[in-house]
Amino acid sequence: MSTPDSSEGPLRSAGSSEGPPRSEQRRGLRGWWARRGLRTRITLVVALVAVVVLTALVRLGAGLLLTAVVAAGDGELRDRAQSAGAAVVAGTPTPPGVRVVDVAGTPTDGRGPVPLDPAAVRGLVAGVPVTVGGPGGLSRWVAVPVTLPDGSPRLVVATRDLLGSVVLLRDAAGWFIPGVLLAAAALTGAAWIATRAALRPVDRMRAAAADTGPGERLPVPVAADEIAALAVEINALLARRDDAVDRLRRFSDDAAHELRSPIASLRAQAEVAVAHPSPDSSEEDRAAWRGVARDAERLTDLVADLLALARAEGATPGDPTPVDLAEALGEAVARAPGTTVATTVWVPVPVRAAATDPEVGLVLDNLLANAHRHARSVVHVSAVPAGRWVRLLVDDDGPGIPPADRERVFDRFTRLDATTGAPGAGLGLALVARLVEGRGGTVRAGCSPDGGARLAVRWPAAT
Missing domain, CATH: 3.30.565.10 (Histidine kinase-like ATPase, C-terminal domain)
Incomplete structure (x- = not known):
């Protein structure tokens, strides 16, 4: 019997203890971001971009610094190797820090092995400086080819320790990281101030809109920018609103005025019919006239309320x-x-x-x-x-x-x-x-x- 459900159940229950689904987490993050103000969002974006860009620049600067230091050291090593090459050709002893190997990397100076693998040797034969790691740390190797009097080729290899370059880079990084943080903080503060200054016209427009009454308009800034265009569009919207409100008020006022006379006449006739019924009228007729009188009274009150409301909304x-x-x-x-x-x-x-x-x-x-x-x-x-x-x-x-x-x-x-x-x-x-x-x-x-x-x-x- 197959039991796929029993095998999947524990997996689901175990996964549920890891927290809410990623979709809910994303919705929570988007909701948090949407609740932030425009000034805060712009400042956070500027801060994030500043940190990323400054970190990339620091890494680029550190790489360029290390490249420059290593290149300068390679020049010194090449000069030492060239000076030692003349001694090798002349058969005199080579100075310390310089080794002599054949093109296969085998030492020929009788000083013991060199920490060069075949790949490093191939690079030195090609004239490319190589970096070799060992128990003592990183070392840099530069080779200069020479030919002995018997015609056999040799490589005069000069080496130096890269510990000084690493220490220099570490010290530079110790200054770079605080510099990045200070620069990011300065850019974030500048973005906050600049955003506040840029949104100040919007705040003034919002305050003016809150105090704008019927027939009033927002002040349009002198600068022909987006804020001025927004003020113009809002004023056009206010004009349409005032026009619609005025039409509605005039309709209510006119309708109430037109209804007052016929309703008053209807009410008067109904009250007369109730107060002085005709001798041949039935009880049903008198009850109907009483209902007409009550409805006419309600219509009178409704018209009076409409008139009062129209005047309250339209008049200063x-x-x-x-x-x-x-x-x-x-x-x-x-x-x-x-x-x-x-x-x-x-x-x-x-x-x-x-x-x-x-x-x-x-x-x-x-x-x-x-x-x-x-x-x-x-x-x-x-x-x-x-x-x-x-x-x-x-x-x-x-x-x-x-x-x-x-x-x-x-x-x-x-x-x-x-x-x-x-x-x-x-x-x-x-x-x-x-x-x-x-x-x-x-x-x-x-x-x-x-x-x-x-x-x-x-x-x-x-x-």
């Missing part, structure tokens, strides 16, 4: 005035329609927001309407100073807002309770966000201490 906020939030909250609570939900207001100290009375009224009306619509029994409203800001909190004990929806509840026509048939068109919180952000404030959704929703508004404080 007027000059702010100090608005007493305690007084504004009292008026908003009084305006709120009758409900079984209790409302508490807590303003421990005078709090004044830098806005206008209509803006604050719209914000409070929509926040209270939203809280009353979702609360079970109570709504808590509080306003406190917070340095240069004032903080308004509206808490309810309803079902709350899921964390995934706490951003999109401020978008147009977003209704988390649309399936329940609750009133509202999803424009109230969008209008709140536009009005508050138009003053430089913020509005956030969170969780209240009672388990429901908390809407936190931060307005600039009036000085």
